[in-house]
Amino acid sequence: MTSDKLAECLRTNPVVVRRTMGLLREAGIVTSDRGHAGGWRIAVDLSTVTLRQLHSALGEPAFFAIGNRNETPECLVEQAVNAALDDTFIKAEALLLERFSEISLADLAADFSRRYAEHRKQGR
Amino acid sequence: MTSDKLAECLRTNPVVVRRTMGLLREAGIVTSDRGHAGGWRIAVDLSTVTLRQLHSALGEPAFFAIGNRNETPECLVEQAVNAALDDTFIKAEALLLERFSEISLADLAADFSRRYAEHRKQGR
């Protein structure tokens, strides 16, 4: 599928698609071909790719919007708050990473297919 | 303590302090007095205020930086992803909220005091 087509599906811009897909290519998950009949192609079996791997391929973006701004603050109040919460943030992150590693793209594809079939049935 | 002094401690601006402290005042956690010898005062026993209450007073800002952008998306792919992850995000959030409700400002104050004493000992 071309960047243009993907951008249309995702309601965004082809260059944005290329930027993100480029990271997935670096991780070996997709390949790209230039020129006529080029575009993006999935390079691996969907059952072998987990959300954990995608998260990693995309640069491990932060899970949390709040919490630790500074790992080793000088401020003693900040230190006390970090000490009280760090363990829990680490546990919560582990929970999410664990779940991410359990979900493969094949799982999502299967669920999508189910939903799509349902959608078509309802649509009639 | 005045907004000016607090702003200095927090390395920020008095108006920013007033904005945030105003929310804490609405929640009954602090009071403010105008005029000479005015400023902010803690209104309750620190042992009765938990981080959960602060989080609530400050408008329950989002815990997560990623995840669900749309609770009920039309897109079937997005639906499949949400279905796969929602439970886990809810669990992770519950974990954080639970921990927040376990920690009182008195706990943090005590830990701060310990750190401060240590700091002064080291300082000599």
Added chain:
DNA sequence: GTTTCATGTAACTTATGTAGTTACGATTCG
């Protein structure tokens, strides 16, 4: 009562990060 010290708050400015856009070079196929 005037002066000084505070908060309360509206309005504006600045900073930051993400996304979107334009432009064009490089590559591939027909």
Added chain:
DNA sequence: CGAATCGTAACTACATAAGTTACATGAAAC
């Protein structure tokens, strides 16, 4: 050759949070 496509740099737009300015309001000091 020419059309299609990615690669990428550079720029623009937008949203959000934080910072700033300005001034009104209120309270205590003297």
